[in-house]
Amino acid sequence: MTKAVRYERDGDVALIVIANPPVNALGHAVREGLWQAMDRFAQDDARIAVILGQGKLFLGGADISEFGTPPREPHLPDVCTHIERSAKPVVAAIHGPALGGGCEVALGAHYRLAMEGARLGFPEVLLGLIPGAGGSQRMPRLTGVGPALDMMPAGGSVSASEALKIGLVDRVATGDVREAGLAYARDLLDAAAEPRRTGALSRPTHDAEAFDAARALWTKKSRGEVAPLAAIDAVEVATRTDFDAGIKEERRIFLDLMQTPQRAGMIHAFFNDRKVSKLPELNGVSPREIAHVGVIGGGTMGAGIATACLLAGLPVTLVERDEAAAKKARTTITGNLDAAVKRGKLKDRDGTLAHLNTVTDYAALGDADLAIEAVFEDMGVKKDVFARLDTVLKPGAILATNTSYLDVNEIATSTSRPGDVIGLHFFSPAHVMKLLEVVVAGQTAADVTATAFALAKRLKKTAVKAGVCDGFIGNRILATYRGAADRMILDGASPWEIDAAIKAFGLPMGPFEMGDLAGLDIGFMTRQRKAATRDPRDVVPTWADAMYHEGWLGQKTGRGYYTYEGRKGTPNEAILPFIEEARGDRPQRSFTPEEIQRRYLAAMVNEAAKVVGEGIAARPLDVDVTLLYGYGFPRWRGGPMLWADHEGLPALLADIKAWAETDPYFWEPSALLEQLVAEGRSFADLNKENVQ
């Protein structure tokens, strides 16, 4: 037996205890320990075995420290089969998460007991894979194809009671898992229960309609991601072949997926989720305590931010300009909480709402530990708000702005405590979107930054550190690739061709659909704001100004780049004369979807490299995380910087330089990109050098 698995006896019952802290990962020691425990069980006089986990989890998934190392025997599929083949009955007693490999081990057992609080599921697709140790063949034999098709392509999981309902477990219990496991084992012995091998159960019925529906749903939802559809294929295999052939086919699909760039993209994203908050300057810095949050402005963003805080259990005082606006904010937040109840994210709506105080008097913020400003995007208004906050907030409170573009250093000058000022840039809807850009200004204190990261964790968001510049990381890069789209229109592409190409790449929306959704007045206002300082070589999308003057502001007016019936849009060809006028006598050409994608992505990467080169983003991986969580970049592609590495930086730079011949202002190559190419390095190399 290895140290990670203990073999104990309690009368007739063998207890096989998995103890591999911190997360009971299914590393080599656990696999080997399980194997040896099953051998010992076969040889001694115990009549039944109970497998259980020590710690928070029943049994974790693959051990991530083994990623990239050669696989060592025994392999997990063999361990599951070894358990299943036992001549004496085996019970899995599951008290916590049993996800991925952990769930497959449980399915290898003959009987399953889930304690309340257990969760069973298959998250493999989230890493670009499918279950690879029999899960796709055993689950449908237990539950039928319906629940397997609900769970596997989504990477989903179910609670103990749901698992009982669908037949994934046989009993649910409360209390101590060891006691409950022993009791169940003794009940089984009393009933003279025989081994009941999942793999020997009859083949699940093939339900053509269910497979068609699942394929239709996931073809649409996955936007080019292959693993969800591969998971459906694997479940279908279970309906068509005997178990042993099914296991082989599952393995083949699994190994094929292992080799795909999509899997590499998912792994890149998975590790970046952890690396992004590891900042050397925050080592050993303790965050400040946050027990009460103030929010100033209760419009789109303020109401969303307040909702996010309330959902995380933080009391909120929201300040609005007048009673009517305060009431409106309360109504919006109440609606958000109702929706959270419907989605199963919140139980006690009224209790949560009791922690919201909507006021018009800043004095109510005297007790707040953090105030987040979300008023109009106007420097004068924001400075006024910060000056007021400076007078009412207690010492040590943090003053945050949700500005999208404005200079946080300048905002800080209107206070007497610039060290306490920071940008917390949420994304809309703020209680849903995962990204939080933490904008660290020139004088922001380290513990204020640490507090922002701690807050993000509490709000279940992913925080990325950004420096001060127009648009920080995300919106600055967005402005550039939007610019590339506008230039392609001037060169002959239509907005609808561009949207289609970008969606084919895997983003949920193209830039023009996105504009219609957000409201085309936002872009117009931004152009107005920047008009005075705009470089004369820059291109202005005059057709977009004309659309604004027509009152075509997108979905909210029923017309924009598309004409809407409900939310469904068809191309609004009435904008073509405006586009023709803007094109003037510029030479026109046609674009393939691949050309559109390459220009769009190249513009994104070139600006991103400037953002990294200037230190606005700490590393390329911070850009990848930003685009993934704030801008819908497909997770299976890992992020734009990983995409660029795959494309090859020299070829990308060569393209940028070629485009710069006709448009040197827009396509000025990033100095960092040139340097990396000259040194034969990649963004991945830069990540490696800058991660602890």
Ligand code: NAI
């Ligand atoms: P909004 O117009 O929906 O809401 C602004 C709210 O602030 C209004 O309800 C207004 O009554 C209130 N307000 C204005 N002056 C005030 C004052 N002195 N005291 C108290 N309340 C005051 O605007 P939205 O979209 O919520 O934007 C707010 C901020 O968030 C802006 O800085 C914007 O750039 C930023 N932002 C917006 C995003 C979006 O998608 N809408 C995304 C991320 C940031």
